[in-house]
Amino acid sequence: MACPKDEGFTLIEVVVAAVVLSIMAAATAVVLVQSLDLTRDNAQRVQAASVARTQLEAVRSASATTVANGSSVVGTSTLQGTTYSVTQTVTPLAAATGAACAAGNGDLAYKRVSVSVIWPDMGTTAPVRADTLVALTPAERAAASTRGAVAVQVQTLDGAATAPLDGVTVTLGSQSQSSGTDGCVVFDSLTPGSYTLSAGRTGYVDVDGRPASTSTVVVSAGTTTQPATVLLAPAGALAVTLTAPAGFTVQPTTAPASLTLDTARFAPQTYRSFDDCDGNAAAPVGCLTGSPRTAAQLFPATYLVSAGGCGVAPPSGTPVSAVVTSGRTTPVQVALAPVTVRLKAGTAGSSTVTVTSQPLNGCTAAVHTLTGVRTTGSGVALPVGTWTFARSGGTSTTVTLGTTTTTQVEL
Template identity: 40%
Template sequence: MGDIESAIKSASADDGFSLTEVMVAALVLGIGAAAVGSVLIGALGLSRGNSQRVQAAALVTAEVEEARGQSVDLLPEGPSSRTVVQQGTTFTVQRDVAWTTGAAGTDACAQTSAATLTKTVAVTVTWPDMGSTSPVRGGTQLAATPSSPQLATLPGAVAVQVRDAAGAGVPGAAVVLTGAATSVSATTGPSGCAGFTGVEKGIYQAEASKTGAVSRGGEAAASTGSFTVLAGRVARPRADLDTAGALTIATSATAGGTQRAGVPFTLDAAFFTPTTRRLFPSCATLASGTTPCLTEGAAGSRTAQRLFPGSYRVSGCSTSVTGPSSTPVAPGGSSSATLALATARLTSTTAGGPLPAVVHARPAPTSACVGAPALQVTTGSATTLDLPLTDGPWQFSSSSAFTTSVAVTLVASTATPVTVAP
């Protein structure tokens, strides 16, 4: 009988779940369902957020491209906004436009522009219920055109390049920049450049100098000539300066006669301006400083000094360059050359009569030496006199005013008769 009761009790214990077990199972199921639902909701929200950011990025791109398509000067400045509805979302497109000036640095010698002027366009797109999502931003910079009125308000800069005969930079040269209302100084650096910043637009000129150095024309200061400074840009004028050299010229007259100081000649160099030939000794008006551009030596020797390094051809006063081949002059060096003179054989118009007590000679108007001072020759009332001169056309007269004169073309290494009226 006991065995039967035990069996009945065992069968009753295995029949179904208790209320507690059912409640626990329901709780577990609810938690799982909530978790799955939260994941699904998060995934849907993330997908929607990504879609909104993609649409916002497209709106930014469209706004930037629309700004680029407008004239820079006509693109409105300041903030503006508009709304765009896409796929049920209202987007706000904010645009901010402003002129921006950027300085290119304080070293004008290392910059291509003194300052830059651009119109900056900044675009920001937002939408409702963004939460922690960041706004989508973008932008562009549009360069100012030459007609942009703001460009005229920017300063310019000047970088004076000082170069020697070989094209290398000259350090330690003093440079003075001069304009209508300004004069400032600077010294060239290792590269041979002197920089000036904050220069107002206008017309300027710069001069460079250095002890012992000369310009291409033999002046103590090398000029850049006039140049224009533009707003926001770097002007780069050049001045040529190098250590001066010298050229000693020996003259000879095969027909004899006493050589005299002041006989003119020319030097021809490719870098002389405005013409390649320059008259000596009138160069004295071009030189500055304590060193003369020409010194007269004994026996007709003369030395042209303050010469910019380069090649020079020594010639007389003929309209063509008839001298020997070019002679190189190195920086700080001294070279030598020779020049054959012509001879004017002076005689009186009175046969066998004495010459005028004083004879005046000057280069004729067609001479390459026109403008050189006239020579005054004391004859001692001799009946004939050999006067060594450079070749080319000359005028001779007994009057310092040349009221009457005789014109003769002299030839190098040749004696040419010249009759002078008393």
């Protein structure tokens, strides 16, 4: 007699079915989560657009002269548990050219207001942006004719060219603004007169190595004054090591007492002295610190480097060319001039020789003391330039040192 056939699923069939079901459930969950995220993102963008519209409506209802120029966070708004931050950038525009920082801009007739809205957990979602144009009324333009304006263009280096720089704090008198993406900052409704203008950004320097570019601006009624373009760039540095031929000693106080840097960026003259400022609590811009001696806060450019020298004239000898790059310290070696100092034949014992530089343009002289100088001679290395060698209780002589040949000094 045949056995009855068992009904139902085997264990393997149950396991396979469970695995398939779990895979389908996981895929469904992923799609559901992505759908919820997309729905949330879309809802947040709609809310952000509403916040932007509200801000622009507030701007349109206000007088153009009361809408503050520059870029700043103007407020936050919370909708359905999400806080939205609103940044507003206001740029005055000229009637003739449509750009306040363009040459020949004429009087200011409009203000372009750009609003950007961001919120937490945006991820890769782009901020919501909106723009509007606000015109000055005839009465406002007539009132502006008795006032003046200043349009400042801020730029930075972009390879060999320049590009607008944002995030720069520009101050005119008691007013301050932050530059936007176009690098243009405009101060309007100004009383005619002289103002101090400064522009700076953390980590950046101007062509003179200052953390903020400073100048004086004269404002006239009914016109927009355009100062020279402010050029800022991340600072670089030079680390200078002095070298001397074998057998010649670099004087400890030379270390160096000063460097001369030459670049076409400097104005009104291209040569500038960088003096030792270690231990100076109020160290000026453009000085030497550390070991090796480092000239920091330099604008990116090609410099000609010479040891010593001070004043308006270049030092003698051949300077070393060094390229300063933003955010980096460039090492450079500068050769000193070799000098053999000896006493005249027949002079008994040793002597002390004082070596004094002849500074240019009223700069402080460098003084070195050589001890134990004999008739056999002492080899020393000094910065190029003119020096006076004086033997204690004896004769003196003045020579001009170069860097290619050894100078013989006999006292």
